[in-house]
Amino acid sequence: EAGVTQSPTHLIKTRGQQATLRCSPISGHTSVYWYQQALGLGLQFLLWYDEGEERNRGNFPPRFSGRQFPNYSSELNVNALELEDSALYLCASSLLRERGTDTQYFGPGTRLTVL
């Protein structure tokens, strides 16, 4: 069974541009989570999507946004890129919490570099 996939692997942008990151969850998983791992800051929760709806977001500005498609894949958009947005962006998927399991499975990540 295929795991969580993310694309692209690496992305280089300049300050002020927009970046789009993509994630495909494990088949059957309806929840998708996005995390940011910036150097020295640890993993920070960004966004949670389930059944096409944004369920919660972390402490990030509105220029971080996303969506979940009917096939449960997800996109993370970062507008007006700043240098400090440079980080590894990780996507995870899980079955809906109420089904009794909450194990999150992570993709390999997208390395975003803002110049």
Next chain:
Amino acid sequence: KQEVTQIPAALSVPEGENLVLNCSFTDSAIYNLQWFRQDPGKGLTSLLLIQSSQREQTSGRLNASLDKSSGRSTLYIAASQPGDSATYLCALSGYALNFGKGTSLLVTP
């Protein structure tokens, strides 16, 4: 707000040693606790998940315990190997995972 602390931040041990990684948290109202491994520049690999009603989980050379009353979890690695070198992260489940900053482990041959 849940605070997750991992001690030590870094650890270097010779091959074959048994070792313990520590994770402490401030809010015991959790769904579960997960331990992950992360290799440099890579994604996360789930090692063990302990539900809030459980006290420990074992997988091979790994054993994780959970004590909600004291706000602590430990990851025990038996007979460490160079291939165990990685960063180990604990994460607590609320509406999303709340991570510690990890323990960077180096096992030398």
